[in-house]
Amino acid sequence: MAPTGTTSSWGHAVSTDLVHWRDLPIALAPTADSVAPDGVWSGGSTVDANGNPVLFFTAGNDSQHPNQAVGTARPVDPNDPDLVHWAMDPQLVTQQDPAANVGAGRKVRVGEFRDPSVWKEGNTWFELVGSGVQTTGGADVGGTALLYTSTDLAHWTYVGPLMTGDVGAYPKSGQVWELPTFLPIGKDAQGRQRNALIVNPSFSGPSPYSSKNTLYWVGTWDVATRTWTPDSTEPRMFDYGEHFTGPSGTVDGQGRSLLFSIAQDRRTEQAHYDAGWAHNAGLPVELTMRPDGDLGIRPVAETANLHAGAPLLDVTGPTSIAAVNQQLASVKGDMLQVHLTLKPGTAQRFGLDVLRSPGDEEHTRFFYDTANGGTFGVDRTKTGSNSDVDSSLGVQSGPLVLDNGQVTLDVFIDRSMVEAYANSYKSITTRAYDVRNDSLGLQLWGDGSVVQSMTVWKMNSMTP
Numbered sequence: 001m002a003p004t005g006t007t008s009s010w011g012h013a014v015s016t017d018l019v020h021w022r023d024l025p026i027a028l029a030p031t032a033d034s035v036a037p038d039g040v041w042s043g044g045s046t047v048d049a050n051g052n053p054v055l056f057f058t059a060g061n062d063s064q065h066p067n068q069a070v071g072t073a074r075p076v077d078p079n080d081p082d083l084v085h086w087a088m089d090p091q092l093v094t095q096q097d098p099a100a101n102v103g104a105g106r107k108v109r110v111g112e113f114r115d116p117s118v119w120k121e122g123n124t125w126f127e128l129v130g131s132g133v134q135t136t137g138g139a140d141v142g143g144t145a146l147l148y149t150s151t152d153l154a155h156w157t158y159v160g161p162l163m164t165g166d167v168g169a170y171p172k173s174g175q176v177w178e179l180p181t182f183l184p185i186g187k188d189a190q191g192r193q194r195n196a197l198i199v200n201p202s203f204s205g206p207s208p209y210s211s212k213n214t215l216y217w218v219g220t221w222d223v224a225t226r227t228w229t230p231d232s233t234e235p236r237m238f239d240y241g242e243h244f245t246g247p248s249g250t251v252d253g254q255g256r257s258l259l260f261s262i263a264q265d266r267r268t269e270q271a272h273y274d275a276g277w278a279h280n281a282g283l284p285v286e287l288t289m290r291p292d293g294d295l296g297i298r299p300v301a302e303t304a305n306l307h308a309g310a311p312l313l314d315v316t317g318p319t320s321i322a323a324v325n326q327q328l329a330s331v332k333g334d335m336l337q338v339h340l341t342l343k344p345g346t347a348q349r350f351g352l353d354v355l356r357s358p359g360d361e362e363h364t365r366f367f368y369d370t371a372n373g374g375t376f377g378v379d380r381t382k383t384g385s386n387s388d389v390d391s392s393l394g395v396q397s398g399p400l401v402l403d404n405g406q407v408t409l410d411v412f413i414d415r416s417m418v419e420a421y422a423n424s425y426k427s428i429t430t431r432a433y434d435v436r437n438d439s440l441g442l443q444l445w446g447d448g449s450v451v452q453s454m455t456v457w458k459m460n461s462m463t464p
Contacts, residue, residue, distance in 0.1 A: 007030075007039075008039035008040055008041055008060065009026045009027075009028060009029040009030065009040050010026065010027045010028040010029075010040050010055070011023075011026060012025065012027040012084070014082050014083075017302045017305055018258075018284045018300050018302045019283075019284070019302045019303055019305050019462055020462060020463075021462055021463055022463070022464065023463070024082060024084055025084060027055070027073075027084075027086045028040045028055065028073055028086055028088065030060065034059075034071075034088045035059045035061070035069070035071040035088060035089075035090065036059035036060055036061065036071055036088065037060070037061055037062075037063075038060040038062045038063075038067065039058075039059075039060030040058070040059070040060070041058035041059075041060055041114060041115070042057070042114065042115045042178070042179055042246070043055065043056045043057035043058055043070070043115060043116045043117075044056050044116055044117040044118050044248060044250075046118040046119060046125060046153070047120070048153055049152075052074065052078045053074070053075060054072055054073070054074055054153055055072060055074070056070055056071075056072055056093075056116040056117075056118050056127070057070070057071055057072075057073065058070065058071075058114040058115055059071035059092060065110075065111060066096050066110060066111040066112065066113050068096070068111075069092045069095045069113065070093050070094035070095070070116045070127075070129060071088055071089065071092050071093065072088070072089045072093050072153070072154075073086045073087060073088045073089065074086065074087060075087075091154075093153070093154055093156060094116065094129060094148060094156050095113075096108065096111075096113035096131070097158065098110045100146070100158060101160060102133045102160070102161050102164065103161070103164065105136055106134065106135055106141060106164075107133070107135070108131055108144075108146075109132030109133060109134050109140075109175070109176060112131050112132045112176045112202075113129055113130075113131050113146075114129065114130055114131075114178065115130045115178050115179045115180065116128065116129050117129075117179070117180055117181050117248070117249075119182070119251070121223050122223070123151060124149050124150070124151060124223075125149065125150045125151070125153055126147065126149055126182075127148040127150065127156060128145045128146065128147055128148075128162060128181075128182055129145070129146045129148070129180070130143070130144075130145060130146075130176065130177045130178045130179060131143070131144050131145075131146050131177070132144060132176035132202075133161065133164045140168075140175045140204065141164060141165075141166070141167070141168075142164055142165030142166045142167040142168075142170075142173055143165045143175060143176050143177030143201060143202070144161045144162075144164045144165065144177060145161065145162045145182070145197065145199065146158070146161055146162070147159040147160060147162045147226065149226070159226050162180075162182070162228050163228060163230060165177065165201075165235070166233060169233075169234075170234065170235055171207075171209065172201060172213055172215065173199075173201050173215055173235050174201025174203050174209070175202065175204040176201075176202040176203075176204070177200070177201060177202065178199065178201075178202045179198075179199065179200045179246060179247050179248060180198070180199050181197070181198040181199070181247045181249040182196070182197050182221075182228075183195060183196055183198070183249045183251065183257040183259070184221070184251065185218070185257055185287050185288060185289040185295060185296075186288070186289035188289075188293065192220045192222075193220065193221045193222075193223070194218060194219070194221070194289050194293065195218070195219065195220075195228060196216050196217070196218050196257075196287060196295050197216060197217045197219070197230070198214060198215070198216045198247045198249070198259065199214070199215055199247075200214055200245055200246060200247060201213065201215060211245055212242040212243075212264075213237060213242065214237070214238075214239060214244050214245055214247050215235035216235065216236055216237070216238060216295055217230040217231070217232070217233075217235060217236065218230065218289075218294060219231050231293065236294075236295075237398060238425075238427060239297075239426070239427045240377060240378070240396050240397055240426065240427075240428050241378060241396055241420075241427070241428035241429040241430040242396050242430075243263050243264050243265070243430055244261050244263065244282060244429040245261065245263075245264045246260075246261055246262030246264075247259055247260070247261055248261075249287075256286050257286065257287040257288075258284050258285070258286055258287070258300065259284070259285050259286075259287055259297070260281065260282070260284055261281065261429070262279050262280075262281065262282070263417055263429055263431070264279050265278065265279055265280075265388075265416070265431050266388050266389050266390050266431065267387045267388060267433065268387055268388075268389050270387075280417060282419060282429055283299050283412060283419055284299070284300045284302075285298060285300065285427070286298055286299075288424070290425065296424050296425055297421065297424065297425065298410070298421055298424040299410060299412065299419075299421055303337065303412070306337075306460050306461075306462065307337070307457040307458070307459065307460075308457065308458040308459060308460045309457075309458065311455050311456060311457050312331050312336075312456045312457065312458055313327055313328060313331055313455065313456040314454075314456075315327065315451060315453060315455070316453050317452075317453070318343075318450050318451070318452060319450070319454075320450070320451070321350075321444045321445065321446060321447060321449055321451060322447075324444055325443055328441075328442050328443060328444070328456075329441075331441070331442055332440040332441055333413070333440055333458055334355060334414075334415050334439075334440055335413065335414055335415070335458060335459045335460075335461075336411075336412075336442070336457065336458060336459060337410070337411065337412050337457045337459055338352065338354070338409065338410070338411040338413075338442065338455070339408075339409070339410055339453075339454070339455045339456075340352060340408070340409045340410075340411070340451070340454045340455075341406055341407070341408045341409075341451070341452040341453045341454070342406060342407055342409075342444075342446075342449050342452065343405060343449065343450045343452055344368075344370050344402075344448075344449055345448045345449045345450045346449075347370075347449040348369060348370050348371060349367060349368070349369045349370070349446055350367070350368060350445065350446020350448075350449035351365060351366045351367035351368055351444070351445060352365075352366050352409065352411065352443070352444055352445075353365050353366075353441075353444075353445060354366070354413055354418060355384070355413065355418070355432050355434055355439045355440065356439060356440075356441040356442065356443050357434075357436045357438050357439040357440075357441065358438055358441065360382075361382070361436060361439075362382055362383065362384045362434055362435065362436050362439040363382050363439070363441075363443075364378065364379075364380060364382075364383045364418055364430065364432045365380075365382070365445075366378055366379075366411065366428065367379060367397075368400070369397075370402075373399060373401060374399060374400050374401045374402055375398070375400065376397060376398060376399075376400035376422045376428070377395055377396060377397025377428070378395070378396055378397070378420070378428045378430050380393035380394060380395065380396070380432075381393065381394065381395065383430075383432045383434075384432050384433050384434030384436065385433060385435075386433040386434065386435045387433050388431075388433055396428065396430070398426060400422055400423065400425065400426050403423040403425075406452060407422055407423060408422070408423055412459070413459075414459070416431050416432055416434075417429075418430050418431070418432055442456065
């Protein structure tokens with residue numbers, strides 16, 4: 001997001017397993033004598049030639065135009081295991097060039113330059129910065145991720161746009177791209193490196209798509225020529241829930257490509273103030289390459305570390321919906337994980353209700369519909385909407401094909417936060433602010449469908 005205000009800072013938390021987190025003091029905050037007097041906004045990190053971490057952040061300075069540039073920060077004590085204290089470097093490392101070459105007949109959208117993402121391949125560091133592209137006449141072309149390279153993390157050479165969107169053809173893709181994240185997902189049969197580009201679209205004016213959709217493309221990355229060739233110019237969505245935003249990513253020590261997110265809510269500003277917080281982090285997820293070359297997404301395996309003892313329910317073998325619901329009648333909670341595999345059987349539409357009140361006055365409904373190739377969605381017409389700015393939460397959905405004739409759901413319920421992952425391919429992140437205190441139940445629905453297996457765990461907190 002564009003830097004505004006002087007309170008935007010980098011919070012800091014640490015974990016040894018991605019799911020148990022300890023809060024630490026703020027890592028970076030705007031100060032008058034720094035490169036970021038008016039806000040420290042989104043960015044990324046890497047490791048320098050000495051093995052020490054370096055933060056790359058969007059430096060807000062309202063006395064300059066654009067008021068966004070890229071600064072760096074380093075740990076005061078690199079040997080501190082928690083890296084509590086950080087110091088900003090005194091010089092910016094990347095600034096927007098209004099004359100940057102973004103293609104014939106085009107110009108960069110001046111004033112939009114933020115959210116650096118940095119990684120290293122071989123002896124070269126690469127940096128992506130989100131921006132936008134216009135025609136020389138000022139018409140919007142679409143968002144872009146500008147690519148830079150460096151051999152020392154201080155001096156950066158502009159390469160050009162990694163990719164430029166087409167907001168005219170795909171209005172959801174926005175005039176500007178924020179938080180460009182570029183992660184490897186594997187190699188194809190020809191040995192070519194496959195990467196996913198993930199962005200948060202930003203809009204120059206009011207839009208029904210604002211702060212709702214994270215988009216991705218999959219393509220082939222040639223590090224030698226610094227070129228990425230997407231399979232298609234059409235953006236795709238992996239999360240249909242309209243709450244998955246703020247992507248950032250890394251490759252961990254196991255070689256996994258991990259993605260982190262901000263789960264936006266739709267509460268009123270008064271509700272934010274009264275609660276003392278706004279939005280929260282989603283579960284870390286692992287990105288993979290599917291056999292068809294598309295992007296796969298699944299919660300990290302470490303989520304099992306949050307299980308509180310033995311399962312509350314464990315059903316194995318084909319079982320009817322009615323029989324499982326009898327066992328589910330005693331299962332209550334708003335901190336649960338559900339692992340569920342269903343086959344359609346004779347049902348066209350079937351699924352799982354969570355956060356359900358005993359009289360069904362409230363529930364959040366996940367569904368699969370076999371018609372038209374298959375649809376995975378969430379029906380929130382009965383979802384609790386206490387303090388929500390939207391009076392009608394509606395239905396959100398997208399395409400999903402069955403996997404070997406079945407759908408496997410991993411659903412995580414954490415108070416108002418509900419995340420569902422289907423066939424390790426598509427996800428739905430949504431929110432529920434239940435009015436009733438007894439909206440704690442689970443129930444399957446869809447007569448004729450068959451439960452292949454179902455396990456429910458109570459979950460412990462991610463924070464002390």
